[in-house]
Amino acid sequence: MLIFDRKNLVGVDIGSYAVKAVKVKGTTVKTLDAIAYSRLDHITLPQDNLRLSEALRNLFNAHRITTKKVAAVLPGNYLTLTHLYLPKMPKKDMKEAVRWEMRKQITFPPEELVCDFTSIGEVKRGEDIMISLIAFGAMKRDVGQVIKIFEDALLEPSTIDATPIAMLASFNHNNVWEDGINYSMMDIGESKSTLAIFKDKRLMFAREIPIAGKELTISVMERLACAEAVAEKEKIRCGIVYSGEGDRAIADALSGVMERLVAEAHRSFDYYQAQFREGAINKMFLCGGTSKLNGIDDFFTSSLGIPCFVDDPLRNIRIEPKRFTLTRLREFGPDLTVAVGLAL
Ligand SMILES: Nc1ncnc2c1ncn2[C@@H]1O[C@H](COP(=O)(O)OP(=O)(O)OP(=O)(O)O)[C@@H](O)[C@H]1O
Numbered sequence: 001m002l003i004f005d006r007k008n009l010v011g012v013d014i015g016s017y018a019v020k021a022v023k024v025k026g027t028t029v030k031t032l033d034a035i036a037y038s039r040l041d042h043i044t045l046p047q048d049n050l051r052l053s054e055a056l057r058n059l060f061n062a063h064r065i066t067t068k069k070v071a072a073v074l075p076g077n078y079l080t081l082t083h084l085y086l087p088k089m090p091k092k093d094m095k096e097a098v099r100w101e102m103r104k105q106i107t108f109p110p111e112e113l114v115c116d117f118t119s120i121g122e123v124k125r126g127e128d129i130m131i132s133l134i135a136f137g138a139m140k141r142d143v144g145q146v147i148k149i150f151e152d153a154l155l156e157p158s159t160i161d162a163t164p165i166a167m168l169a170s171f172n173h174n175n176v177w178e179d180g181i182n183y184s185m186m187d188i189g190e191s192k193s194t195l196a197i198f199k200d201k202r203l204m205f206a207r208e209i210p211i212a213g214k215e216l217t218i219s220v221m222e223r224l225a226c227a228e229a230v231a232e233k234e235k236i237r238c239g240i241v242y243s244g245e246g247d248r249a250i251a252d253a254l255s256g257v258m259e260r261l262v263a264e265a266h267r268s269f270d271y272y273q274a275q276f277r278e279g280a281i282n283k284m285f286l287c288g289g290t291s292k293l294n295g296i297d298d299f300f301t302s303s304l305g306i307p308c309f310v311d312d313p314l315r316n317i318r319i320e321p322k323r324f325t326l327t328r329l330r331e332f333g334p335d336l337t338v339a340v341g342l343a344l
Pocket residue numbers: 014015016017018019076188189190191192193212213214217232235236287288289290291292293294335
């Protein structure tokens with residue numbers, strides 16, 4: 001009965017490297033119902049929208065996912081994300097005010113703007129109490145395209161969310177919150193990394209950084225003067241740990257890129273602490289395909305000086321061993337954080 005299926009949406013994370021779909025069932029105890037993963041070789045949006053629909057349809061069929069309703073994120077660079085301060089006002093006026101502020105930041109015609117926001121809390125700025133919030137904006141046309149990709153795959157997009165919101169949902173389900181503690185999570189994918197800071201069950205800060213797996217591969221490719229596919233294999237095999245003298249060149253090439261990513265995280269933490277008069281970030285969780293890079297947790301821990309862990313988005317989700325091979329699920333692990341968040 002589809003009508004009772006409303007809450008059990010399939011979370012679909014369309015990335016530039018792979019699409020991941022996750023479905024969970026149950027209300028309080030969540031049980032894994034379906035998992036699907038597919039590389040998106042040579043599919044670039046918007047030229048290949050139809051091929052993407054086909055890939056989605058095939059993925060759902062191959063994994064016998066019959067649920068049509070999906071929760072998705074806006075892929076790639078379709079999203080504009082900004083921090084705003086606004087005077088206190090009724091909620092319905094807030095929406096208009098956010099729209100007004102967003103209009104100043106976009107490069108497309110304002111009538112094309114769709115936006116939403118999440119408020120962080122009240123902050124004192126000078127003499128005034130202001131509301132601090134994170135606003136998300138996108139072009140109607142882009143959102144329409146994403147909806148069409150799903151519809152062409154015979155799916156029904158029920159919600160389209162921003163990546164940091166999905167990360168928060170996954171984090172919330174899988175971790176115990178400590179009062180007043182600042183947690184950070186970074187989704188390191190193929191083309192971009194999304195940095196988020198959470199506190200007291202709320203998203204406090206979010207930012208996209210254009211450094212991720214692709215740049216790591218290119219750096220190895222240049223260092224070894226090899227093909228991209230070879231460089232990717234070597235990146236995955238070696239990581240940023242020296243396991244032998246022969247791997248030093250690869251590890252060095254990767255460290256160079258990772259140092260810049262860590263520096264961006266550092267800068268964001270400093271900004272967050274100064275701007276919001278916040279305490280230090282206490283812990284960091286890494287997710288996305290690139291968080292599986294060998295040695296990444298130690299690299300982040302020693303560079304940032306705080307404990308950094310690779311996320312396990314299935315930690316608090318019941319898995320029936322009869323239905324899923326646990327070792328296979330472990331392989332995906334942090335790739336699925338955003339899809340799990342969407343599904344939740
Ligand atoms: N074991 C591994 N070690 C290092 N990197 C890995 C490993 N497995 C996958 N990757 C890298 O992870 C990246 C893909 O991650 P992910 O699936 O999260 O990206 P995406 O969500 O499709 O992309 P984006 O969010 O940037 O649009 C690729 O760059 C891939 O090379």
